[in-house]
Amino acid sequence: MDVTYNFSAGPAAFIPGVVADICDAMTCGGAETEYGSDAYRALYTETADELRALVGIPQNYRIIFMPGGSSVQYSAVPMNLLTARRCADYVISGKLSKSACLEAKKYGDIAIAASSAGANPVFSTVPETKRADFRPDADYVHICFNNPIYGTKFHYIPDVGNLPLVADMTACLLSEPVDVSKFGVIYADGMTNIGAPGMSVVIIREDLLGNARADIPAHMNYKLLSEGEGGCPPALLLMMAKRVFEKTASVGGLEEMKRRNERKACLLYDYFDTMSYYTAPIDRKCRSMTNIVFVTGDAALDRKFVTEARECGLTNLMGDPSVGGMRASLYNSMPYEGVEALLSFMRKFSMENPKF
Amino acid sequence: MDVTYNFSAGPAAFIPGVVADICDAMTCGGAETEYGSDAYRALYTETADELRALVGIPQNYRIIFMPGGSSVQYSAVPMNLLTARRCADYVISGKLSKSACLEAKKYGDIAIAASSAGANPVFSTVPETKRADFRPDADYVHICFNNPIYGTKFHYIPDVGNLPLVADMTACLLSEPVDVSKFGVIYADGMTNIGAPGMSVVIIREDLLGNARADIPAHMNYKLLSEGEGGCPPALLLMMAKRVFEKTASVGGLEEMKRRNERKACLLYDYFDTMSYYTAPIDRKCRSMTNIVFVTGDAALDRKFVTEARECGLTNLMGDPSVGGMRASLYNSMPYEGVEALLSFMRKFSMENPKF
Numbered sequence: 091m092d093v094t095y096n097f098s099a100g101p102a103a104f105i106p107g108v109v110a111d112i113c114d115a116m117t118c119g120g121a122e123t124e125y126g127s128d129a130y131r132a133l134y135t136e137t138a139d140e141l142r143a144l145v146g147i148p149q150n151y152r153i154i155f156m157p158g159g160s161s162v163q164y165s166a167v168p169m170n171l172l173t174a175r176r177c178a179d180y181v182i183s184g185k186l187s188k189s190a191c192l193e194a195k196k197y198g199d200i201a202i203a204a205s206s207a208g209a210n211p212v213f214s215t216v217p218e219t220k221r222a223d224f225r226p227d228a229d230y231v232h233i234c235f236n237n238p239i240y241g242t243k244f245h246y247i248p249d250v251g252n253l254p255l256v257a258d259m260t261a262c263l264l265s266e267p268v269d270v271s272k273f274g275v276i277y278a279d280g281m282t283n284i285g286a287p288g289m290s291v292v293i294i295r296e297d298l299l300g301n302a303r304a305d306i307p308a309h310m311n312y313k314l315l316s317e318g319e320g321g322c323p324p325a326l327l328l329m330m331a332k333r334v335f336e337k338t339a340s341v342g343g344l345e346e347m348k349r350r351n352e353r354k355a356c357l358l359y360d361y362f363d364t365m366s367y368y369t370a371p372i373d374r375k376c377r378s379m380t381n382i383v384f385v386t387g388d389a390a391l392d393r394k395f396v397t398e399a400r401e402c403g404l405t406n407l408m409g410d411p412s413v414g415g416m417r418a419s420l421y422n423s424m425p426y427e428g429v430e431a432l433l434s435f436m437r438k439f440s441m442e443n444p445k446f
Numbered sequence: 447m448d449v450t451y452n453f454s455a456g457p458a459a460f461i462p463g464v465v466a467d468i469c470d471a472m473t474c475g476g477a478e479t480e481y482g483s484d485a486y487r488a489l490y491t492e493t494a495d496e497l498r499a500l501v502g503i504p505q506n507y508r509i510i511f512m513p514g515g516s517s518v519q520y521s522a523v524p525m526n527l528l529t530a531r532r533c534a535d536y537v538i539s540g541k542l543s544k545s546a547c548l549e550a551k552k553y554g555d556i557a558i559a560a561s562s563a564g565a566n567p568v569f570s571t572v573p574e575t576k577r578a579d580f581r582p583d584a585d586y587v588h589i590c591f592n593n594p595i596y597g598t599k600f601h602y603i604p605d606v607g608n609l610p611l612v613a614d615m616t617a618c619l620l621s622e623p624v625d626v627s628k629f630g631v632i633y634a635d636g637m638t639n640i641g642a643p644g645m646s647v648v649i650i651r652e653d654l655l656g657n658a659r660a661d662i663p664a665h666m667n668y669k670l671l672s673e674g675e676g677g678c679p680p681a682l683l684l685m686m687a688k689r690v691f692e693k694t695a696s697v698g699g700l701e702e703m704k705r706r707n708e709r710k711a712c713l714l715y716d717y718f719d720t721m722s723y724y725t726a727p728i729d730r731k732c733r734s735m736t737n738i739v740f741v742t743g744d745a746a747l748d749r750k751f752v753t754e755a756r757e758c759g760l761t762n763l764m765g766d767p768s769v770g771g772m773r774a775s776l777y778n779s780m781p782y783e784g785v786e787a788l789l790s791f792m793r794k795f796s797m798e799n800p801k802f
Contacts, residue, residue, distance in 0.1 A: 098480045101680055104472055113469035116460055124454045124762050125637075157644055158513035158665060161677045165663030196661040281481075287680030288513055288644045305552040307521030309514060310663070321517045324457055324643030406480050 095428035098406035099238045099261070099381060100279065101287035102421040108285060108333045115329055123325035130325060131318070137328045140335035144343060145263075147270050147293055152316040154292040155331070157309075157323045160186075160260045160279035163290060164193035166310040167256055167275065170302045171230050172198045179203035179228045181248065183216045184237035185412060190258065194232070197303070201225065211413075213240045215373035219248045229301075230254040230274055236262035239410040241383030241417065242376040247272050254298055263291075264338060264422060265380050266348035274298050280327065282380070283347075283422045285334035289323035338422065347422055348379075354420045354429045355379040361433060367440040371415070385415035388445065392416060395439055404432055451784035454762035455594045455617070455737060456635065457643035458777040464641060464689045471685055479681035486681055487674070493684045496691035500699060501619075503626050503649055508672040510648040511687070513665075513679050516542075516616045516635035519646060520549035522666040523612055523631065526658045527586050528554045535559035535584045537604065539572045540593035541768060546614065550588070553659070557581065567769075569596045571729035575604045585657075586610040586630060592618035595766040597739030597773065598732040603628050610654055619647075620694060620778060621736050622704035630654050636683065638736070639703075639778045641690035645679035694778065703778055704735075710776045710785045711735045717789060723796040727771070741771035744801065748772060751795055760788055 096103040115121045123129045138153040147153065156162060167190070172178060176198035180191040182205035194200045203224050204217035216237070224231050231250045236243040238261040247269075248255065254274025263276065264283035270276060276293040280286035292312060299313040314320035338347060359377060362370050368384045370377065386392055392415050396408045409415040418432055452459040471477045479485045494509040503509065512518060523546070528534060532554035536547040538561035550556045559580050560573035572593070580587050587606045592599040594617040603625075604611065610630025619632065620639035626632060632649040636642035648668060655669040670676035694703060715733060718726050724740045726733065742748055748771050752764045765771040774788055 094475060096475055096478055098478060100481060101478050101682075103475065103478055106473075109469070109472045113465070113472065116465045116469065117462075119450060119452055119459065119761075122452055122454060122457050122459055125456060127762075157515065157518070159677060161665050162513070162663070165665065169663075193664055196663075281680065288683055307518070307525075307552075307663070307666070308549055309517050309521065321515060324637065326457075327644055405475075406483075 094403040096405050097418045099419045101281040103423045105423045111333050121326040137332040144339050150296050154315045155323050163277040164190040168194040168197040169306040170312045173229050173301045179224045179231045181233040184213045187234035216244050216376045221249045221251050230256045232256045234258040238381040241378045241381045243378040245375050265351050267344040286327040286331040289327045351379045357429050358382050382418045450759040452761050453774045455775045457637040459779045461779045467689050477682040493688040500695050506652050510671045511679050519633045520546040524550040524553040525662040526668045529585050529657045535580045535587045537589040540569045543590035572600050572732045577605045577607050586612045588612045590614040594737040597734045597737045599734040601731050621707050623700040642683040642687040645683045707735045713785050714738050738774045
């Protein structure tokens with residue numbers, strides 16, 4: 091096989107056309123756009139405008155691009171959103187939401203409103219929540235909308251009443267349409283569908299700005315950042331994101347991404363459901379469309395699978411070390427042909443390695 | 447003129463060979479190296495080892511690569527280094543050191559040990575300091591070693607006794623040899639000589655790790671970061687830095703960079719000293735080798751200069767808005783020919799625009 095397909099959970103593979111554009115830009119100086127210059131500000135605004143149009147972000151939401159990944163947001167969210175009450179509720183659906191929760195505990199009274207840690211296997215589903223699970227005086231409720239380690243995704247938007255819902259959408263933003271108005275804050279690492287590893291995007295409802303604690307580092311202050319102060323990503327990363335947004339819009343936007351991603355994911359899930367060699371060890375209704383976790387049920391066989399797949403040009407299929415098994419991340423840059431190649435390898439591997 | 451020379455203070459122009467290598471890496475998947483993978487860890491370690499060899503960083507210093515620019519360090523330094531005493535001294539030599547100082551004041555008892563704000567023009571020199579200027583119980587002393595806005599640079603290393611000296615070397619690291627052992631911490635934004643905008647490097651003496659305040663965001667905790675936890679830059683940016691370090695070493699290292707940078711800077715400074723049309727409005731002994739600030743003495747003429755230079759392919763020569771005039775940043779990626787082209791334009795401009 092001459093082509094390589096990269097199934098990494100992050101950074102995602104680059105979209106080939108975007109790479110060529112960025113290389114052109116680097117070669118002719120465009121990626122060197124000076125911080126603070128008119129050209130930089132225009133690039134920032136255009137990138138935000140592209141994202142706004144693509145996702146359908148209402149006008150009362152600000153868009154912020156920040157250096158660093160989603161882990162920056164684990165502390166930025168509580169430092170920006172906790173008010174004098176300093177109280178927030180977290181829904182725990184995996185390791186990432188646990189990390190976010192642990193970080194938030196440095197800054198206030200953080201409660202776990204619901205958790206699927208007790209599921210078997212651990213985190214193989216997302217918690218079912220109801221409005222009464224959340225404290226009425228919480229400053230916000232935090233969820234991780236898609237859990238790339240376990241291959242699960244919220245199949246519903248929790249009813250949090252009037253509380254601001256904050257969602258880590260790192261591994262799912264741009265994979266399908268989302269009703270932004272249901273959320274107070276959406277944030278996502280640039281390393282997946284956004285296609286700009288090293289930065290993250292924050293989409294925040296305007297009325298939530300301005301509550302940051304006095305000692306918040308300036309580079310994490312959403313209000314300052316939304317006003318163009320405090321720091322910003324280099325032009326190189328903004329250009330990468332902008333090209334991805336443009337290309338995504340040009341092929342049909344998020345409805346088309348949803349159609350493509352469902353088609354890719356179903357290719358694998360349908361195979362799991364009809365053949366028993368591989369299984370997706372999670373609750374069916376919470377299946378992620380972007381991170382497909384599966385196992386053979388034999389850890390040694392799983393390792394053999396990952397190694398042989400790599401030799402066939404199907405790379406980064408190893409599951410997260412904390413759960414083992416395999417994981418195929420099917421972000422927007424993964425073509426249907428890549429999933430077909432994986433399926434074909436899976437069939438071949440299952441025939442060559444019969445289980446007893 | 448077909449060639450364009452970019453004199454921006456940041457991000458610096460990319461080194462052409464590095465751009466080609468990075469584009470190759472992006473095209474064939476190298477820049478997608480998965481976070482946390484063996485390949486990523488190897489890349490991180492190799493990049494650090496290259497920097498250690500290039501700069502001659504002693505073994506008792508750790509090297510950390512972090513997402514974000516130098517402004518992240520403005521808060522990271524006090525959050526990591528202030529101990530129970532919570533007291534540090536800042537030397538103010540320009541707008542950037544003022545920003546660093548202002549940020550630090552959120553976290554402790556911060557004193558201004560010395561300042562050149564009163565110079566005429568403002569910040570046209572760096573403060574002369576003596577050991578008695580610093581509080582003996584300060585946790586550290588902070589300086590900005592090169593001030594890109596004013597075109598000044600410390601011509602000496604302040605004597606701080608046993609106190610750890612923390613230096614922002616954003617616009618000068620890699621431009622000449624530096625005795626790291628004289629410093630407790632050196633940090634630099636990746637956007638200048640390091641050639642990786644969007645990340646910064648921190649070089650820290652091991653004994654200074656472990657004093658971070660309890661509520662420091664994990665992604666800013668030097669100790670965690672030095673142990674591979676808390677966050678890291680994308681492979682793309684590490685690869686850019688690594689290639690720059692390799693290329694710099696391959697042409698002769700920092701001694702050669704110093705020779706080249708002095709030769710470039712002298713071309714301009716010698717011209718200022720022999721002709722009176724342009725002047726560098728700063729103290730001679732503090733002249734920066736990397737950021738050459740100059741004026742005609744007539745603000746309208748300065749603007750005309752910047753505009754006409756741009757039309758001739760000499761870009762980003764406008765001085766910082768706070769000081770006006772012109773600024774030519776001569777980072778390692780700026781070839782001698784670029785400075786010759788600038789000088790040639792300067793001569794022509796002075797003849798076409800006589801002053802009375």
